[in-house]
Amino acid sequence: MNYILNILRRRRGDAKSYRQRFLYEPVTEGDTIATALTELNNREVLADTDGTPAEPVEWECSCLQKKCGACAMVINGRPQLACAARLIDFSRQEIMIEPLRKFPVVCDLVVDRSILFENLKTLHLWLSREAELPDRYRELAYQASECIQCGCCLEVCPNFCVNGRFFGMSSVPVTTRLLTEMPVNEAKEIAKLYARHTFAGCGKSLACKDICPKGIDTEKLLVNANAMAVWKRRKGK
Numbered sequence: 001m002n003y004i005l006n007i008l009r010r011r012r013g014d015a016k017s018y019r020q021r022f023l024y025e026p027v028t029e030g031d032t033i034a035t036a037l038t039e040l041n042n043r044e045v046l047a048d049t050d051g052t053p054a055e056p057v058e059w060e061c062s063c064l065q066k067k068c069g070a071c072a073m074v075i076n077g078r079p080q081l082a083c084a085a086r087l088i089d090f091s092r093q094e095i096m097i098e099p100l101r102k103f104p105v106v107c108d109l110v111v112d113r114s115i116l117f118e119n120l121k122t123l124h125l126w127l128s129r130e131a132e133l134p135d136r137y138r139e140l141a142y143q144a145s146e147c148i149q150c151g152c153c154l155e156v157c158p159n160f161c162v163n164g165r166f167f168g169m170s171s172v173p174v175t176t177r178l179l180t181e182m183p184v185n186e187a188k189e190i191a192k193l194y195a196r197h198t199f200a201g202c203g204k205s206l207a208c209k210d211i212c213p214k215g216i217d218t219e220k221l222l223v224n225a226n227a228m229a230v231w232k233r234r235k236g237k
């Protein structure tokens, strides 16, 4: 089956968005949205379904293996990675593609996600020396290490907004890792910042559950981070 990619576009420096539709004929069963966008941009002359010449579609990618998060976008209403979204898995012929909506749009499908990394800096999420991971936390820390900071969990979060006080789920995996690896007395500052910027603002809607392209169990990480940063500390454990 051939597909129509219906893309929400915006020129660099422009405030107005517009839609443009492109025909794509898959070459293999494994073709993804990333494959299709690459093919569109490789055409000698790119034209939409009305035959109107079009500029190449701007989007970001790096690994094309679900490892970097750069290609996160909203596809048929669901935030996901373009390099993992196989065309064969879409039942409708027309596929709606939009940039992530929670972040400022730079152009086309490119958004500015620098706030993700600024938030991690605010939370003091780094190790100042070698740390040890207790055996009982190994599986949890392994899951947390899978996070690629793509922002898909923030896209569906009803409480997150750029520059808000609540930093959202994307800060939880790194916090979890550090809280499991650092001695309790050294992790106090991280726990305090986590309580202010993550625990306090989370409405526990768990909209982020089942949305992570890496399959991270966000509920499990959240429960553990809350316990380590808030509940156990309040009880003085």
Ligand code: FES
Residues within 6 Å of the ligand: 060, 061, 062, 063, 064, 065, 066, 067, 068, 069, 070, 071, 072, 081, 082, 083, 084
């Ligand atoms: S390009 Fe790296 S996750 Fe898609």
